[in-house]
Amino acid sequence: MALITVRFYSLWRSRLGTDSATLQADNIDDALAQLEEKFGSRLREKLETAGIHLDGKIQDYSLILLNGIALRNLKSAELKEADVLHIFPPAIGG
Amino acid sequence: MESSIADKDIIRCVVESAEPWLAPDGKRLSVINLKTAASIANSQGISAKEVEITALKQGIIPRRYLRNIGTIGLDGQIKLLQTIVAVVGAGGLGGTIIELLARQGVGHLIIIDNDCFTERDLNRQIMSTEENLGEYKVTVAAKRVGEINSAITVTTFRERLTRENAQRLFGSAQVVADGLDNLPSRLAVEQACRQLTIPYVYASIAGFGGQLMTIFPEDEGLSSIYGSSNAIPEQGIEIKIGNPPATPAIIAALQVQEVVKIITGVGKPARNQILLVDARECAIDRIELRR
Numbered sequence: 001m002a003l004i005t006v007r008f009y010s011l012w013r014s015r016l017g018t019d020s021a022t023l024q025a026d027n028i029d030d031a032l033a034q035l036e037e038k039f040g041s042r043l044r045e046k047l048e049t050a051g052i053h054l055d056g057k058i059q060d061y062s063l064i065l066l067n068g069i070a071l072r073n074l075k076s077a078e079l080k081e082a083d084v085l086h087i088f089p090p091a092i093g094g
Numbered sequence: 095m096e097s098s099i100a101d102k103d104i105i106r107c108v109v110e111s112a113e114p115w116l117a118p119d120g121k122r123l124s125v126i127n128l129k130t131a132a133s134i135a136n137s138q139g140i141s142a143k144e145v146e147i148t149a150l151k152q153g154i155i156p157r158r159y160l161r162n163i164g165t166i167g168l169d170g171q172i173k174l175l176q177t178i179v180a181v182v183g184a185g186g187l188g189g190t191i192i193e194l195l196a197r198q199g200v201g202h203l204i205i206i207d208n209d210c211f212t213e214r215d216l217n218r219q220i221m222s223t224e225e226n227l228g229e230y231k232v233t234v235a236a237k238r239v240g241e242i243n244s245a246i247t248v249t250t251f252r253e254r255l256t257r258e259n260a261q262r263l264f265g266s267a268q269v270v271a272d273g274l275d276n277l278p279s280r281l282a283v284e285q286a287c288r289q290l291t292i293p294y295v296y297a298s299i300a301g302f303g304g305q306l307m308t309i310f311p312e313d314e315g316l317s318s319i320y321g322s323s324n325a326i327p328e329q330g331i332e333i334k335i336g337n338p339p340a341t342p343a344i345i346a347a348l349q350v351q352e353v354v355k356i357i358t359g360v361g362k363p364a365r366n367q368i369l370l371v372d373a374r375e376c377a378i379d380r381i382e383l384r385r
Contacts, residue, residue, distance in 0.1 A: 010370055010372045011372070069319040073317065092329050093298060093300050094341070
């Protein structure tokens with residue numbers, strides 16, 4: 001079990017009203033499950049009040065990096081002490 | 095190499111036309127104004143851009159660049175005038191990028207866009223007006239550049255950028271700036287820039303926020319945030335929260351600074367990091383990216 005930090009950015013930070021949280025997790029899946037449990041419904045509710053409806057889990061509509069590496073590029077799902085998860089919404093407009 | 099007689103004539107004309115200028119800090123400078131530069135270009139049969147470059151090489155500053163020189167120097171301005179920058183997309187980000195690069199004095203702009211202005215663009219696309227709705231963005235942008243800085247060469251392509259045509263459209267561009275609104279096109283730009291071994295200034299926006307990264311050919315680039323799988327989103331949160339007017343202006347301005355830094359060598363480009371700007375919270379965050 002590792003103590004990791006989750007850092008929220010952009011719209012997620014302003015809607016959740018916090019820039020970070022800590023989690024005790026074994027691996028990425030465990031961390032994402034806790035993230036959804038602790039912040040998923042709160043984020044969706046906050047967004048809903050602003051007229052923004054999002055379906056699915058927090059991980060489904062976020063870009064997530066572990067220590068600066070996109071989750072999709074990770075070679076190992078294991079977490080170690082002091083790891084940092086960065087999470088923010090994809091902004092793709094121009 | 096020895097200057098030719100013609101070159102010496104141009105230098106002589108420029109030097110003889112220079113005027114003294116007392117800078118706010120008391121420094122005595124030599125400057126040349128727009129009309130004089132145009133007149134020399136006309137009489138010598140060369141472009142206004144060549145006159146400006148010749149002047150700068152003699153330490154004479156075209157008045158229009160007086161406020162540029164303190165940050166980038168004479169050499170920086172010369173490099174900008176000698177550089178070709180491609181701007182893909184002439185809408186929200188792209189319009190402001192083009193406007194600022196013209197004012198900065200980048201010598202040649204390649205502008206790529208296949209769209210016309212619509213009413214939906216009026217809130218944020220700096221080059222759109224009620225008058226020019228329905229006109230091609232590249233046509234309007236080229237006209238605007240000519241009005242701002244007639245010394246600049248403009249090449250326009252009224253085409254949608256694809257993986258197949260990207261390298262041809264970029265031609266001999268030395269930097270590409272991103273004014274796109276979807277991820278597949280950005281991936282096509284990134285691929286073409288790698289093949290051409292030129293840097294790409296990526297940015298995108300949504301709501302009060304945006305993100306930016308300067309990608310050199312050897313950098314990990316877009317896959318460092320979107321991952322290397324095929325399951326990448328085509329569009330993001332902007333389809334829910336829109337694009338208000340200030341956001342593209344903020345992010346495009348940062349992109350222009352990146353382009354200027356790359357060309358002049360002044361400062362440090364935002365490589366291997368994602369810059370996250372959130373105007374709602376007055377926050378700029380930087381995440382260092384790793385492979």
